[in-house]
Each structure stands twice: as C-alpha cells, then as structure tokens.
Amino acid sequence: MIHIVLYEPEIPQNTGNIMRTCMAFDMKLHLIEPLGFRLDEKHLRRAGMDYVKSLDYTIHENWESFVRQNKGVYFYSTRYGFKSPDQFDFSEIKEDIYLIFGKESTGIPKEILRNDLDHCMRIPMNANARSLNLSNCVAIVAYEVLSQRNYEDLSHYEVIKGKDWLLR
Numbered sequence: 001m002i003h004i005v006l007y008e009p010e011i012p013q014n015t016g017n018i019m020r021t022c023m024a025f026d027m028k029l030h031l032i033e034p035l036g037f038r039l040d041e042k043h044l045r046r047a048g049m050d051y052v053k054s055l056d057y058t059i060h061e062n063w064e065s066f067v068r069q070n071k072g073v074y075f076y077s078t079r080y081g082f083k084s085p086d087q088f089d090f091s092e093i094k095e096d097i098y099l100i101f102g103k104e105s106t107g108i109p110k111e112i113l114r115n116d117l118d119h120c121m122r123i124p125m126n127a128n129a130r131s132l133n134l135s136n137c138v139a140i141v142a143y144e145v146l147s148q149r150n151y152e153d154l155s156h157y158e159v160i161k162g163k164d165w166l167l168r
Contacts (some may be wrong), residue, residue: 001027002027002096002145003096003099004028004101005100006029006103006134007063007101007108007112008011008032011037011134012037013134015035018134018135021059022057025142025154026039026153027142029055030059030070031057032059033061051127064114070096071091071095072097076116077101078102078107078122079122081120085121085145087121090148097145104134123137128136
C-alpha cells in the first residue's frame with residue numbers, strides 16, 4: 001500500500017485537496033498532530049468534497065507514535081533532498097511505501113531527515129523558487145510512484161459516463 005503522510009499540516013485547503021488526491025489514488029492518509037486547523041473546517045470540507053467519506057485516514061498524536069505504528073519504507077519530500085522522485089525505484093518495493101511531506105511553513109524537521117538521507121527527495125524546480133504548494137507536491141510525487149507501479153488497481157477509463165463516452 002502507498003501512504004501519504006502530512007507532518008503537522010497547517011493549511012486546511014491543502015489538506016482537503018490532498019484528501020481528495022488520496023481517495024482518487026487509493027492511498028491512505030496519515031495526519032501527524034498538531035494540525036493547524038480543525039478537521040471540521042468548511043475550507044477543508046469544500047476542498048475534500050464528498051470524497052472524505054470514502055477516505056482511509058488516521059490521525060497520530062506525534063511523529064514517534066506514527067513511527068511506532070507504521071512499518072515500511074519511508075521517503076521524505078524536502079527542498080534539501082539530493083535526488084528527484086524519478087531517481088527512486090518504487091516499482092519493486094514489496095513493503096508499504098510512506099511518502100512524507102512537512103508542514104507548509106518549515107517542512108520536515110532536520111532531526112527526522114538526518115536519520116534517512118538516502119530517502120530524501122527534492123522536486124526539481126527553478127533555482128529562484130523556494131517551494132511548490134504542498135498539495136501539488138503530494139500529487140507530483142504520488143503520481144510518479146503510481147506511474148512506476150503501472151497504476152496498479154486504478155481505473156484506466158471513465159467509469160461514470162462509460163469507457164466509450166467520447167465515441168458517442
């Protein structure tokens with residue numbers, strides 16, 4: 001299974017968008033407290049739409065609690081990483097994959113990153129850009145993992161209107 005982990009997220013709209021992405025990509029979401037918002041905020045509900053009802057997510061009281069409960073391979077998205085997401089081979093990993101993203105203002109603490117430098121990744125961007133929006137980062141990295149795994153268990157055609165909708 002592929003997991004998205006948000007370390008102390010601060011902006012409800014970002015988390016709502018990420019909830020929608022996790023539901024669409026069939027990924028479990030982990031939220032590590034403290035959160036910068038309440039889960040019942042209207043901005044969060046609007047961004048997550050009705051997808052939140054189908055979302056598999058867990059809230060963890062802190063990083064240590066999350067690590068104790070979740071075994072697998074951790075990958076960290078940080079502007080200080082040395083490799084881009086496509087330089088990792090996600091296709092053969094049999095354990096659960098955890099894609100970890102930091103809070104919007106400060107990212108993932110250095111103390112966490114230092115313990116696993118080989119799994120720190122950076123999304124390449126213009127040298128003058130400090131960062132991308134958190135929900136965009138999650139979508140970019142998640143899509144790379146799914147691509148390498150041939151979009152396992154995801155639909156390759158429109159289900160609601162039908163596979164041949166464009167042909168009608």
